[in-house]
Amino acid sequence: MIAPMTMRESAVRGVKVVELRHARDAVRGDLAVIEFAEVLPFKPARCFWTYAIPGQQVRGEHAHRECSQFLVSAHGTCRLRMDDGTRQEEILLDRPEIGVLVPPMVWAEASGHSADSVLLVLASHAYDPADYIRDYHEFVRIMREIAP
Amino acid sequence: MIAPMTMRESAVRGVKVVELRHARDAVRGDLAVIEFAEVLPFKPARCFWTYAIPGQQVRGEHAHRECSQFLVSAHGTCRLRMDDGTRQEEILLDRPEIGVLVPPMVWAEASGHSADSVLLVLASHAYDPADYIRDYHEFVRIMREIAP
Numbered sequence: 001m002i003a004p005m006t007m008r009e010s011a012v013r014g015v016k017v018v019e020l021r022h023a024r025d026a027v028r029g030d031l032a033v034i035e036f037a038e039v040l041p042f043k044p045a046r047c048f049w050t051y052a053i054p055g056q057q058v059r060g061e062h063a064h065r066e067c068s069q070f071l072v073s074a075h076g077t078c079r080l081r082m083d084d085g086t087r088q089e090e091i092l093l094d095r096p097e098i099g100v101l102v103p104p105m106v107w108a109e110a111s112g113h114s115a116d117s118v119l120l121v122l123a124s125h126a127y128d129p130a131d132y133i134r135d136y137h138e139f140v141r142i143m144r145e146i147a148p
Numbered sequence: 149m150i151a152p153m154t155m156r157e158s159a160v161r162g163v164k165v166v167e168l169r170h171a172r173d174a175v176r177g178d179l180a181v182i183e184f185a186e187v188l189p190f191k192p193a194r195c196f197w198t199y200a201i202p203g204q205q206v207r208g209e210h211a212h213r214e215c216s217q218f219l220v221s222a223h224g225t226c227r228l229r230m231d232d233g234t235r236q237e238e239i240l241l242d243r244p245e246i247g248v249l250v251p252p253m254v255w256a257e258a259s260g261h262s263a264d265s266v267l268l269v270l271a272s273h274a275y276d277p278a279d280y281i282r283d284y285h286e287f288v289r290i291m292r293e294i295a296p
Contacts, residue, residue, distance in 0.1 A: 029205055033275070044195075
């Protein structure tokens with residue numbers, strides 16, 4: 001069975017939740033795919049994955065000024081919480097066919113990682129520490145200025 | 149601890165085995181990263197991952213005419229066998245920090261997947277069935293013509 005890509009918009013500004021095109025095959029195994037030009041509004045410059053995350057840890061806890069990201073739980077489960085300064089959504093990522101597009105200036109946190117969690121992130125920009133906003137109150141202040 | 153990227157060339161033409169830059173942190177968890185411009189000789193156009201692969205299945209079993217790929221075992225283990233028509237190498241992929249660059253015209257097969265295996269592939273081209281050589285004897289014949 002091949003399932004087509006479907007997409008829904010989150011209440012959080014600019015966030016999209018994507019069910020990726022994927023194939024299920026009990027004999028051959030399963031496959032999910034992102035054709036970048038079709039799914040992403042950016043060309044990825046970087047890819048990283050987090051793993052062996054202790055269950056009580058919260059990862060992320062920042063917004064990016066310019067970098068967009070696309071997140072997939074490639075294995076295991078975790079919770080992704082997003083916040084645009086006004087609206088919030090929390091999503092359980094428990095299937096490797098589900099991706100979440102997180103645009104710039106959205107606060108994101110990943111928590112509740114299962115011991116076998118692998119969270120895959122495609123990012124639009126190379127790593128730049130200056131692109132991170134790591135203070136939530138500063139994030140909210142900036143959002144009130146740019147989107148009052 | 150942050151481990152830098154290191155790379156070795158395989159005996160198989162054009163194949164490189166990369167230990168990616170990665171961070172180990174017993175408190176925060178681990179992270180591995182590919183800055184594309186630094187690691188890859190191509191700009192990825194597509195990303196896919198295979199999972200729930202029955203242990204006896206062999207995946208891949210083709211070469212690409214033009215598409216380059218970079219493969220990472222993001223979770224679990226599998227064996228990757230590569231063949232340029234003259235030389236072969238088989239690598240056990242058992243750590244999410246190890247990536248393998250497979251250039252065009254290298255036959256590749258993945259086998260021995262653990263039940264929890266997730267094999268992540270970054271590809272230089274969008275999906276094109278005409279780019280695949282799925283017959284091993286045809287592959288060897290072409291290789292003898294272009295690299296006798």
